[in-house]
């Protein structure tokens with residue numbers, strides 16, 4: 001399988017620099033500033049789906065990943081997925097969940113309505129080491145990086161940005177790994193107390209936490225600026241773990257298949273997914289699963305008050321917000337106004353025309369957005385095609401989160417986190433008869449105890465190993481949004 005940049009002038013199989021999975025695994029952004037995607041989406045047959053119904057999560061991951069990572073020997077890939085997706089790693093399953101399922105489903109509600117029955121299902125994705133769905137991909141990335149670096153006898157300096165969950169998932173997956181350092185930017189004082197403590201309490205010498213005076217988008221812009229300095233990137237051996245890295249997205253494709261197979265008994269049935277969305281990486285994985293032929297009816301993006309994506313899916317206008325207009329909310333991992341993975345979807349939406357993609361995203365940088373509504377003066381009319389990709393959206397506020405956390409606790413005796421609450425609030429607006437709606441869980445409630453206390457008046461249950469984490473000594477530096485200073489900090493700590 002060859003990979004193409006969303007901004008490339010040439011298909012990779014025709015270019016001299018043909019890229020395969022292992023070539024792009026360690027790199028992140030393409031050299032032209034675009035994002036990698038496979039040259040075509042591999043298709044899944046009905047017979048394959050049937051055969052996959054009885055597989056373990058690890059074996060299902062292997063079957064899906066081998067369609068994309070065609071340059072990794074089958075036996076090695078199988079060993080990597082078997083090592084990653086174990087019940088020992090995903091050990092934080094709650095009462096009523098089977099840890100061996102890795103991403104167990106829980107039916108929250110079934111209702112008789114005109115024309116049939118609606119069903120609301122929660123897919124648990126946060127039973128891994130850092131209690132967030134990011135572990136699902138990051139644990140695999142840690143093992144893939146170690147494998148690839150050992151093959152090349154190389155080292156890697158990961159430079160990433162987090163609004164709360166990617167950072168800890170990456171640091172837990174990479175701590176102690178030979179040849180790997182992690183430099184993680186986060187918005188200073190804008191994560192929950194638990195999220196900050198989870199990252200900043202790590203004392204490992206290969207982990208560097210940098211709290212940036214700004215919002216997540218400022219952090220992500222710095223990651224892109226550093227990645228676009230190709231000589232610096234090469235000299236400092238910079239890689240990334242954000243969803244700009246294709247391997248992150250493809251690992252997330254697996255749980256859409258798993259959710260579908262667990263919620264249905266025949267391939268004639270469809271399901272929909274609601275996905276709490278910030279950087280568009282998670283729902284982009286759903287888009288890819290759907291493009292591979294998974295019978296998904298709707299993909300519903302749920303945003304918080306930072307509603308750039310909801311605005312696009314309602315109007316066709318993509319209008320990024322300035323840092324000063326990005327709200328600090330009680331679902332902080334989604335406090336994002338410039339969703340980097342959105343470019344992958346736009347690439348498909350405009351018929352894989354990389355020149356158009358480049359022009360549109362250049363316009364984001366120079367004029368703050370683009371308009372595909374087809375109205376006079378707009379940049380195109382592709383918004384009319386959005387429905388055929390199944391996308392819908394909705395938005396949720398702090399009050400919605402509080403209400404939903406209370407409802408779900410009262411009705412189904414489960415405490416959900418604030419981002420999952422955004423998902424459930426929006427999912428309820430898109431229920432359809434006879435099409436189960438699966439909400440992807442973002443994290444465990446313990447990570448956002450401030451809001452759980454406000455909603456329920458009691459603390460969220462805390463899995464063992466995280467008691468009093470906020471009291472541990474913290475190690476981090478504070479910096480402003482100065483790319484030159486950031487580069488100097490990286491170079492000083494790598495010694496390269």
Ligand SMILES: N[C@@H](CCOP(=O)(O)O)C(=O)O
Pocket residue numbers: 161162163164165166167241242243244278279281282333334
């Ligand atoms: N919500 C994320 C932000 C980074 O997103 P990613 O999927 O690109 O890693 C976080 O919690 O850090």
